[in-house]
Amino acid sequence: MTDRRPKVAVVVFPGSNDVDDAAWALGALGGDAELVWHGSERLPEDTRAVVLPGGFSYGDYLRCGAIARFSPVMSAVVEFAAAGGPVLGICNGFQILCEAGLLPGMLRPNASLSFVCRDVALRVEQASAPFTSRCQRGQRLVIPVKHGEGCWFAPPGLVEELERNNQIVLRYEGGSPNGSVGDVAGVGNERGNVMGLMPHPEHAVDPLLGSGDGALILASLLDAARDRATALV
Amino acid sequence: MKATVVVRPKVGILDPQGQAVEASLRQLGFSVADARIGRVVDLDVDAVDVVVARAEVERMCEQLLANPLIESYEIEIAG
Numbered sequence: 450m451t452d453r454r455p456k457v458a459v460v461v462f463p464g465s466n467d468v469d470d471a472a473w474a475l476g477a478l479g480g481d482a483e484l485v486w487h488g489s490e491r492l493p494e495d496t497r498a499v500v501l502p503g504g505f506s507y508g509d510y511l512r513c514g515a516i517a518r519f520s521p522v523m524s525a526v527v528e529f530a531a532a533g534g535p536v537l538g539i540c541n542g543f544q545i546l547c548e549a550g551l552l553p554g555m556l557r558p559n560a561s562l563s564f565v566c567r568d569v570a571l572r573v574e575q576a577s578a579p580f581t582s583r584c585q586r587g588q589r590l591v592i593p594v595k596h597g598e599g600c601w602f603a604p605p606g607l608v609e610e611l612e613r614n615n616q617i618v619l620r621y622e623g624g625s626p627n628g629s630v631g632d633v634a635g636v637g638n639e640r641g642n643v644m645g646l647m648p649h650p651e652h653a654v655d656p657l658l659g660s661g662d663g664a665l666i667l668a669s670l671l672d673a674a675r676d677r678a679t680a681l682v
Numbered sequence: 683m684k685a686t687v688v689v690r691p692k693v694g695i696l697d698p699q700g701q702a703v704e705a706s707l708r709q710l711g712f713s714v715a716d717a718r719i720g721r722v723v724d725l726d727v728d729a730v731d732v733v734v735a736r737a738e739v740e741r742m743c744e745q746l747l748a749n750p751l752i753e754s755y756e757i758e759i760a761g
Contacts, residue, residue, distance in 0.1 A: 511721075512749060519746070548749070555751050562698045602695070602752060628696070 454481040455497040455674035460526065460542075462487045462517045465504035467539065467651060474651040475500070478664055480671045487520035497674035497681075498535045498579075499526055501542025503595075503649060513556060513598050514544035523549060535579040535673045536643045537666075540596055543635075543645030552638055552645050553611060554603035559596070560628025566595040568659060569648060570622040571634050575615050579673030580637070580644045583665045590619075590662040592648040594626055599647040601629035601636065614639055619646055683727045683735045684760040689748045690720035723747055732759050 457480045459472050472482035482500075483493050492499065506517035517523070523545075530536045530551055538546040547555040559565060568591050573584040584590070603611070608631045611617050619635030627647070635646030650663030691697045697718050704717035725742075729735035739757050748755040 511746070515746060515749070555749060557696065557752065558698050560696060560698055562702055600696070604751065628698075 453675075454479060455671060455678050456481045456483055456493055456495045457498045457500055457671070457674060458483055458485045458492045458496045459500045459502055460485050460487060460522055461502075462504065462506035462520060462541075462545075464506045464508055465502050465541065467503035467649065470649075471500055471502040471539065471651040474654045474663070474667055475671065477654060478668050478671055480667075480674065485522060487517065487522045490521045490525060492522070492525045492529060495678075496529065496534070497677045498537070498670055499529055500670075501526070501536070501538040501545055502651070503540030503542060506541055506545065509598070512548065514541060514546075514548040517541075517545045518549040527551065530638075530643050533640070533642050534677065535670055537580060537670055538643075538645035539649055539651065540594075540599070540647055543647060544598070546643060546645045551643050552636055553607060553616070554601050554630075554633075554636065556598050556647075557600040557602050558598045559600050559626070564595070564597040565599070565626045566593070567626070568593050569626055569634075571619045571648060572622045573618070574620055575618045575637075577615075577641070578669065578676070579642060580635075580666055580669050581618060582669040582672055584669070589622060590665065591660040592650055592653045592663050593659070594648045596627065596647055599627040599629065600625075601627075601633045601647070603630050603633075608633070611636060616641075618644055619648075683729050683732070685725045685727050685735060685739045686758045686760070687723040687725070687739060687743060687747055688720060688756045688758075689723070689743075689753050690755070691718055692752055692754050695752045720753075727759075735759050
């Protein structure tokens with residue numbers, strides 16, 4: 450029944466603190482989330498997708514994500530991504546993927562220097578597998594952010610290049626809460642199977658808690674994970 | 683061998699910390715501009731000579747201590 454409930458490896462770094470919400474949300478949406486300690490050198494055998502959750506890995510020392518990227522498990526994550534497996538980084542997970550060179554740009558302290566913790570409106574710029582297949586292009590999503598260093602930076606010219614390659618997946622609507630270049634909230638790699646975003650879809654999977662829009666992103670990921678399971682059989 | 687690495691935000695990179703500190707210094711009556719905040723890393727490197735130590739620290743900077751996208755670095759080795 451692996452196909453029905455695809456295995457999603459949720460990586461736990463020292464200092465990750467959104468692990469349980471991510472695992473719960475993925476489970477509630479039909480996935481089989483398995484927590485994987487960062488010291489592990491491999492992912493569970495039947496892993497169909499990987500999520501790097503939010504938090505403050507290694508206390509955000511040096512630069513956010515700079516130390517976590519050298520965790521033993523990251524070699525397995527890089528290998529999984531290279532094989533086309535979907536990898537989603539949320540908040541600190543996004544920072545780690547940028548530091549690891551799996552995603553373009555990097556995340557800097559918020560321009561305001563204030564920690565932001567509130568719902569933000571996002572615009573879906575790309576509606577495609579594996580992260581936004583359940584959305585429409587131009588759709589407005591409401592998902593919370595909570596970060597002090599979410600100001601995505603890319604050198605001049607890179608944003609335009611990413612735009613041409615359809616790698617800008619999500620933008621903040623009505624202004625960026627952190628000063629990110631081009632109001633970018635979520636960006637993918639060239640191949641499209643790795644994405645990072647600052648907002649927390651795992652905190653927005655039930656309208657009872659303000660918004661269920663995050664479920665669209667996580668359910669898209671699970672669709673892709675299921676397809677991958679079928680393709681690999 | 684003692685080594686010191688100074689990591690700075692590259693020219694043109696937004697440095698909100700530097701801006702906040704600059705504003706604060708101005709408030710105190712100092713006439714300053716372009717405050718930039720970086721990081722200092724002191725190390726004791728196990729190396730046979732200065733050349734080897736410098737090469738070693740250079741590799742540390744490239745791999746971990748600085749992010750070339752936004753930061754520049756300077757290495758000082760006290761032989």
